[in-house]
Amino acid sequence: QSVLTQPPSVSGAPGQRVTISCTGSSFNIGATYDVHWYQQLPGTAPKLLIYGNSNRPSGVPDRFSGSKSGTSASLAITGLQAEDEADYYCQSYDSSLSGWVFGGGTKLTVL
Amino acid sequence: QVQLQESGPGLVKPSETLSLTCTVSGGSISGYYWSWIRQPPGKALEWIGCIYHSGSTIYNPSLKSRVTTSVDTSKNQFSLKLTSVTAADTAMYFCARGIRRSTYYYYFDYWGQGTLVTVSS
Numbered sequence: 001q002s003v004l005t006q007p008p009s010v011s012g013a014p015g016q017r018v019t020i021s022c023t024g025s026s027f028n029i030g031a032t033y034d035v036h037w038y039q040q041l042p043g044t045a046p047k048l049l050i051y052g053n054s055n056r057p058s059g060v061p062d063r064f065s066g067s068k069s070g071t072s073a074s075l076a077i078t079g080l081q082a083e084d085e086a087d088y089y090c091q092s093y094d095s096s097l098s099g100w101v102f103g104g105g106t107k108l109t110v111l
Numbered sequence: 112q113v114q115l116q117e118s119g120p121g122l123v124k125p126s127e128t129l130s131l132t133c134t135v136s137g138g139s140i141s142g143y144y145w146s147w148i149r150q151p152p153g154k155a156l157e158w159i160g161c162i163y164h165s166g167s168t169i170y171n172p173s174l175k176s177r178v179t180t181s182v183d184t185s186k187n188q189f190s191l192k193l194t195s196v197t198a199a200d201t202a203m204y205f206c207a208r209g210i211r212r213s214t215y216y217y218y219f220d221y222w223g224q225g226t227l228v229t230v231s232s
Contacts, residue, residue, distance in 0.1 A: 002155060034215075038156075
């Protein structure tokens with residue numbers, strides 16, 4: 001059970017917009033620690049998608065965006081494509097655990 | 112383009128020590144924090160620990176008593192040792208390059224493909 005809670009699954013049709021939430025507490029996201037997001041395609045290593053709450057690395061399409069407010073963060077994907085079907089993980093620092101933690105992951109299904 | 116490649120035994124017996132090495136190519140090991148992250152089958156990611164090129168380390172407190180990491184800058188490699196393994200340590204083990212911009216601001220920008228380690232007799 002991770003201290004960063006993500007919905008186990010979300011789904012959307014091609015072209016639609018979906019959001020994935022990452023809910024924490026005053027020990028992590030609420031303590032202003034930054035949130036980072038990763039995409040893990042089936043059978044592959046995770047790939048950095050968003051860093052520092054809302055920054056995209058070079059090469060990541062602007063269809064992906066991140067935000068943070070209070071004790072939660074969100075990843076939004078617009079113009080959903082079949083190739084976006086993957087697992088998505090948020091990551092932050094947790095002061096109660098004294099280390100970096102990942103969310104439980106969210107499986108995105110493109111209908 | 113930075114590339115990372117894990118290597119080591121895919122099968123370890125219970126109570127023994129898991130040893131993995133990550134070889135970095137396409138870039139220097141200096142100036143970065145290098146991490147180990149694992150993922151049990153069908154489960155979420157878990158950060159194990161990291162090591163700076165100077166040798167300073169930070170470990171996940173839940174694994175700290177069993178983890179040791181080391182770095183060999185001459186070979187552009189860093190390594191992981193996890194002692195007293197059990198079936199619960201069966202996982203895909205990834206090595207990753209970390210960007211640490213402050214004490215708590217740390218993310219992973221390059222990952223190895225991962226290596227599956229099974230703990231079984």
